[in-house]
Amino acid sequence: MNGLLAVLLTLVGAVGTLTVAIREPVRQTIAAGFLSLVLALLFFALQAPDVALSEIVVGSIAVPGMLLLAIAKIREQEQSADHEPGEADRGGDE
Amino acid sequence: MTRGRSVTALIGLVLLVGGLAWGATGLYGFGHYHASYGRIVAHASVPDRSATNSVVVTAFDYRAFDTLGEEFILFVSVVGVLVLLRRLRGESGRDEENVAEEDRRASESTRWIGLAAAGPLVVVTVYIVVHGQLTPGGGFQGGVILMSAIAFVAVGGESMVLLRLRRTSRWVEMAESAGAAGFAMIGFGGLIAAGVFFQNFLPKGTSGLLTGGVIPLANIAVGLEVGGALLMVIAELFDQRLRGRRL
Amino acid sequence: MSVYPYIVAAWLLGAGLYGVMSSRNYVHLIICLTVMQASTYVLLLSVGYVSHGKAPIFADIPTNSTVVDPVVQALTLTDVVVEATVVALLLALVVQANKRFNTVDPDAMTRMRE
């Protein structure tokens, strides 16, 4: 095993731990995106360019995008809940 | 965490992490992979399919049935998201004011920047998809990049584009399901033309883009499916943001 | 040193699992699940690694070169897709749950029981 791999593996472990430790959703999303980036570098080093490419596009673009949209929605909901408490949007299908 | 949960969690974590580490360290050392499956597959992909990327050959040919399952995991999860985020009675709609408000947020210039970024990305997508069987990349990666190209436009144009997208989501959905159906059809094509499900039924070619038999077709189908699926999810989540905004 | 990747994989599993158990926010919990998933990527790819092996793509290298295992890479590709779908489905459920409960704290959503 060469030094580059050892460094990248350590980095993956550390960033992974950090991602769990951060409890604030937006910052955590950014950490998760960063974790994907580090993972992708590791995969390149492990001679898996296809997987690395997928990991970059999924882990650093698609998943954070979904997460940020959902967080924005949840925040909005919290704000509006302050104005009108109780259950919003109850009812059957259209 | 309650006390009971902490104790259970601690013991469980120690056993699970320790157990996995204990088991995995019983393997051969890192870098000493020697099994024949990987070697056979790696060295057979060029003679079998004239395709140089043996990962893509494995995913789309040797183990194509796995990928069929995977495509439908994606497909059904999008259907699941559509159903779970469906509009209920009494839920406020996509009001015109919301649209207008969202619209004001995006300035003209950022919109153009977004559009400018999107063009090259689409070119990159096409390149990645059609070269899948030869170099790293393929339908899957291309699909996600296609999605992000449109997301770039969305960042520039903020909601305008995504709103239009929501309105035309019927087309995105059709592209997505056509991709999923297309991949299944490749399997059926093998059955009809060659007698075995997922058997290759196109010439393997010698070099260049038209190699790998059905693999390029599979790449295009997967690209459509993946790009469409992620776009649907993003658009649905975006639509959620506009809904319920009624202060 | 030759087992270090396996240890990292086990560590990631534990870190993610700890996050899931202790989470007070479903968005946080979902991200912890992706950390757990990273453990599967690391383990899969490292068991297929061959020292001084090349990527199993014969565009620029001779067809008889030593390469790493393409099978685990194909499996990991499938795994990456699963990540995206799990996140999408869970987020959809969380967004809806937030509408009903006005919270994203898993411990506060216990309306099924008193």
Next chain:
Amino acid sequence: MNQLAPLAVAVPLLGAALLVLGHSLVPRIAAELLALGLAAASTVMTTLLLIHVGHGLTIYWFGGWHPREGVAIGIDFAVSAIGAGLAAFVSSLMVLALVFSIRYLDVRHPYYQVMMLTFMAGMVGFCLSGDLFNMFVMFELMSVAAVALVGYKISEGAALEGGLNFAVINTIGAFLFLLGIALIYAHTGALNLGQMGASLRRSGDDRVVVVAFTLIVGALLIKAAVVPFHFWLADAYAVALTPVCLLLAGAMSELGIYGVGQVWFTAFQGALGSHLHVVRAILVGAGLLTALWGGAMALTEDHLKRLLAFVTISFVGVFLIGVGLLSEDGVAGTAVYVLADGFAKALLFACVGILQHRLGKVGQHRLHGRGRSMVATGVLFTAGGLLIATVPPFGPFLGKAMIDDAAIKAGYGFVPPLVALASGLCGAAVLAAGARVFCGWGDPGRDAPDLADEDTEPETREGQTRTPATMFGPALVLLAGAVACGVWSGLPGLAASAAHRFTDFPGYHAAVFGTARHLGSVKSSSPQWFDYLYGAAATALAIVLAGLELWGERGVPGWKRASAAVAAAMGPIRSLHSGRVGDYTAALALGIGVLGVLLAATLV
């Protein structure tokens, strides 16, 4: 004929994709008919496969990638009679579930049908696959579809909570499965079960094998909902649409147990066979715990669907005992039991669906006496209760008798009375509930008003005065199925020969790698006198306990104190079902850890 194997999975998948593609062109009725047709097609195909397979094994290599140099390079379907039978059972349940859902208001065509078809395709694929990673993919396919189906009623908080718990726990299970696959692939160089088994047979056991086995079996037990991995099941099954429950309870839980048997007999038996008694003791122990836990919880439950969810858990425990005996007889008994009991549980869920359709409620105290006019449904429900209490000589009785005999043969003489106790508890819970709802017996509403009802919204336009044929018909068919399993005298013989094939690894390996090998004939056992005794005892226990539940407080001195003591003892166990995903995850980690330690102890 071999071509039917891939088609049974691919046709519903293609149909699902085309349904979404043609979304706006397809009216609801067409979507329903198309889905029904596809499910029926799968049923026919898997049934034909079952007939065709007979005593052999049908191998289908996708893409025509036959093994090279003894190494499987593609994916195969290895269709055995057990796998094909289970697949046929799954798809026929799907037909009934789709008929049942015709009157459902809430369904979004064609998405609902698409999810159901994909769900079915995943389950059928799981039953037929002969490749470990492909089993994982199919497992994920059915999980993803099932999560969306469980969370379907988004206007109910409980449905979302149940869906979230289900999704998180099963996702963790999937990761463990995948880690196990990575380890065993590294160890054997194979994903094909036959090749893996041959390699493990040569290499023997070591810690990699033990840990991989723990992770894979643990993941399957999570899916099957064996204690302590069962918490998610009650939350999820209580809130899913009734037709979905039919499939979840009737088929999906069983697939986890099938998976355990499949990986043991093909792959791991070769390496861990020398520790057979340890593995057997662990699995049977977990099964017994699950059977009794589920039965006890069912008795304390008011919400009818949750009650049935715990009955499901209890029976999963019995299936695990059957397969966990790791013998041919055990597998044969489990095969019969899964079939008969699957029909019976689906029947009970169908009855609850009818109740919900007519009265709009699912809490038994709320429904007290309100089902008096629904005589036919009441009869069906009571019949279902008697069936799961293993009344002789019907299907569940026969299956349980076969499992009991296998247990005695393996030297576990204490298993039959405990299984009878579990069946009695489940039967009592169902019979007491039936008596309350359909006859108005016992005390009305002595308990606090259940919160469950306030949260449960009608799935159909409720308050109907008559039960539609699309709901009653399937229930009747399910009853007929459960009864027929016991009456049809050929079934034990077929199950025995299927089990013989299922447990025979050399035959499996020879079939996969293309060298033919003939199997000897097998003889099946028929129930002994003591089996009838156990069956009768369990039924009697169920009736007596149900009676005590209903009238014990008034009629039997001391019962009030006894039941209070039992309730107090059950309190801590009930509170473990907290609905909090963190608790469930902690229990899961501990459970897998303990399973691993117990197995690892065999190495020392």
